[in-house]
Amino acid sequence: MQTLKIAGKEFGSRLFLGTGKFGSSKQMEEAILASGSELVTVALKRVDLETETDNILSHLKHSHINLLPNTSGVRNAKEAVFAAQLAREAMETNWLKLEIHPDPKYLLPDAVETLKATEELAKLGFIVLPYIHADPVLCKQLENAGTAAVMPLGSPIGTNKGLKTIDFLEIIIEQSKVPVIVDAGIGAPSHAAHAMEIGADAVLVNTAIAVAGDPRKMALAFKMAVEAGRMAYEARLGSIKRYAEASSPLTSFLND
Amino acid sequence: MNFINIFESNDWEEIKSSIYSKTSQDVERALHASKIGLEEFKALISPAAEPYLEQLAARANQLTQKRFGKTIQLYAPMYLSNECNNICTYCGFSLDNKVKRKTLSDKEIIQEVEAIKTHGFNHILLVTGEANHTVHIDYFLKAIKLINPYFANISIEFQPLETDEYIRLHEAGVYSVLVYQETYHKEVYKTYHPKGKKSNFNYRLETPDRIGEAKMHKIGIGVLLGLEDWRVDSFYCALHLDYLQKKYWQTKYSVSFPRMRPAEGIIEPNVIVSDKNLVQLLCAYRLFNEDVELSISTRESEKFRNNVIRLGVTSMSAGSKTNPGGYAVEPESLEQFEISDERSVKEIAQIIVNAGYEPVYKDWQSEYK
Numbered sequence: 001m002q003t004l005k006i007a008g009k010e011f012g013s014r015l016f017l018g019t020g021k022f023g024s025s026k027q028m029e030e031a032i033l034a035s036g037s038e039l040v041t042v043a044l045k046r047v048d049l050e051t052e053t054d055n056i057l058s059h060l061k062h063s064h065i066n067l068l069p070n071t072s073g074v075r076n077a078k079e080a081v082f083a084a085q086l087a088r089e090a091m092e093t094n095w096l097k098l099e100i101h102p103d104p105k106y107l108l109p110d111a112v113e114t115l116k117a118t119e120e121l122a123k124l125g126f127i128v129l130p131y132i133h134a135d136p137v138l139c140k141q142l143e144n145a146g147t148a149a150v151m152p153l154g155s156p157i158g159t160n161k162g163l164k165t166i167d168f169l170e171i172i173i174e175q176s177k178v179p180v181i182v183d184a185g186i187g188a189p190s191h192a193a194h195a196m197e198i199g200a201d202a203v204l205v206n207t208a209i210a211v212a213g214d215p216r217k218m219a220l221a222f223k224m225a226v227e228a229g230r231m232a233y234e235a236r237l238g239s240i241k242r243y244a245e246a247s248s249p250l251t252s253f254l255n256d
Numbered sequence: 257m258n259f260i261n262i263f264e265s266n267d268w269e270e271i272k273s274s275i276y277s278k279t280s281q282d283v284e285r286a287l288h289a290s291k292i293g294l295e296e297f298k299a300l301i302s303p304a305a306e307p308y309l310e311q312l313a314a315r316a317n318q319l320t321q322k323r324f325g326k327t328i329q330l331y332a333p334m335y336l337s338n339e340c341n342n343i344c345t346y347c348g349f350s351l352d353n354k355v356k357r358k359t360l361s362d363k364e365i366i367q368e369v370e371a372i373k374t375h376g377f378n379h380i381l382l383v384t385g386e387a388n389h390t391v392h393i394d395y396f397l398k399a400i401k402l403i404n405p406y407f408a409n410i411s412i413e414f415q416p417l418e419t420d421e422y423i424r425l426h427e428a429g430v431y432s433v434l435v436y437q438e439t440y441h442k443e444v445y446k447t448y449h450p451k452g453k454k455s456n457f458n459y460r461l462e463t464p465d466r467i468g469e470a471k472m473h474k475i476g477i478g479v480l481l482g483l484e485d486w487r488v489d490s491f492y493c494a495l496h497l498d499y500l501q502k503k504y505w506q507t508k509y510s511v512s513f514p515r516m517r518p519a520e521g522i523i524e525p526n527v528i529v530s531d532k533n534l535v536q537l538l539c540a541y542r543l544f545n546e547d548v549e550l551s552i553s554t555r556e557s558e559k560f561r562n563n564v565i566r567l568g569v570t571s572m573s574a575g576s577k578t579n580p581g582g583y584a585v586e587p588e589s590l591e592q593f594e595i596s597d598e599r600s601v602k603e604i605a606q607i608i609v610n611a612g613y614e615p616v617y618k619d620w621q622s623e624y625k
Contacts, residue, residue: 160322210325
């Protein structure tokens with residue numbers, strides 16, 4: 001399997017995890033270790049920066065695990081830039097998952113504010129991974145703004161509905177010069193495998209693992225699915241044939 | 257247009273008869289509906305839904321985990337004052353109750369805050385009565401300035417205020433405002449609130465609109481369970497929630513379920529809301545609204561709280577004191593109501609862990625304004 005490169009950094013695993021919603025930090029840690037993930041996202045608002053032994057961060061201290069702080073809770077670009085700076089200081093990384101959702105009901109990303117924040121954060125030296133709609137034009141604009149990757153949603157966050165945006169994801173993947181990470185809505189290993197088969201560079205999963213009956217086992221299932229999907233992509237899937245081939249060719253007379 | 261218009265186009269008795277005429281077919285249709293609206297909510301809170309409690313609970317459990325994960329947010333209430341100019345027939349702080357009145361001084365606020373912090377809290381709910389001459393916007397702003405450095409998230413349950421006052425409180429660091437209508441039965445509201453500013457039903461009803469206009473992050477609503485028919489009152493509350501969420505779409509919402517508890521000098525509940533009723537209501541809310549926060553306080557018993565962790569609830573208070581100064585300054589003074597679950601924060605956290613959930617102490621960054 002080819003290694004994934006984002007902003008010059010190599011990742012052996014193409015599965016990224018969220019750290020919310022787990023029944024305990026220990027359960028979260030076990031699931032992350034089972035998943036083989038090397039990049040996990042942590043909401044700045046959940047981290048207690050005042051205590052040295054924060055319950056979430058203390059369970060993520062493994063040399064292969066990189067932190068990807070996220071700005072969940074901010075409603076516009078201004079708050080996001082501020083949150084990014086706090087996160088950089090607190091978690092000692094300039095990587096950032098940019099999430100701007102002014103709508104707390106469906107947590108849908110604000111394209112206008114996200115583009116604005118990406119521009120500014122890239123200038124401030126952040127490695128920005130923005131959570132966005134599966135909007136191919138926005139992805140190109142984000143590239144111009146200096147984004148390190150794009151994270152289009154498969155379906156509304158937390159819904160486990162899978163790749164409802166697949167037609168747009170395919171366009172994004174075809175056009176993108178930066179890695180495409182399918183974020184949000186991936187509810188089953190088969191969805192993750194499908195995203196990888198169509199050429200996504202990675203997937204980010206949280207709810208489907210955190211809320212599973214056995215999160216550790218589910219994490220392992222996702223690991224295998226992501227690897228299988230990626231391998232299938234690299235092995236070049238046979239194309240789905242849209243027409244049956246006639247047993248007496250229709251155009252053979254041209255060769256007579 | 258605000259909620260008054262919608263409120264006035266509904267009739268208490270019509271809603272009541274509509275809820276009570278729901279059948280088991282209505283309930284089953286609601287349980288399997290892809291989108292549960294207000295009509296389905298009526299079916300789910302109707303007597304006809306009582307035999308379906310286990311199915312309601314299973315769906316509520318699954319939907320809550322999908323949205324909130326296996327977590328319970330913990331918070332502490334802190335009473336700043338029990339001075340009150342209202343007469344509310346069900347409240348221990350009512351003007352006509354001859355109890356010692358107290359409003360915390362700056363020094364006492366800090367003392368209380370430091371005591372609360374030792375239990376690990378990062379989310380706090382500030383509560384007062386309604387005494388506009390002494391406990392007013394300037395007092396609130398000063399108190400919040402003192403409290404802000406200690407907590408990631410501040411909620412308030414003060415008397416209804418004006419929009420510009422909410423804007424100032426939001427800028428000062430308040431994240432959410434709770435204001436319960438107590439009952440949506442306009443005629444009897446007056447008998448429960450015979451005197452004081454609170455007796456103005458419409459002003460209270462419009463308060464969530466003012467909070468929304470002030471762009472507060474979260475609005476908490478609810479009814480006092482025990483005053484009037486809980487099914488009808490809860491329907492109005494759901495209608496209110498639905499209206500607010502569509503209008504102030506950038507705001508989060510929470511619903512609380514205060515059930516009447518014994519307190520000094522107050523009336524008996526008019527209607528009894530059983531544990532079964534309350535579970536039905538909690539679950540119905542979750543099915544109706546997947547993202548609303550549902551809160552259960554220490555008014556409820558240990559057994560009830562142990563078991564509703566898995567039934568749609570997303571936040572709980574713990575180790576609460578309902579008297580100003582109750583944590584450190586004057587632990588023996590009179591409470592607004594007797595709490596039922598007197599276990600310590602540590603014990604509550606352990607109960608949550610035992611249920612397979614994670615107690616969350618911090619889920620906000622005070623710098624996000």
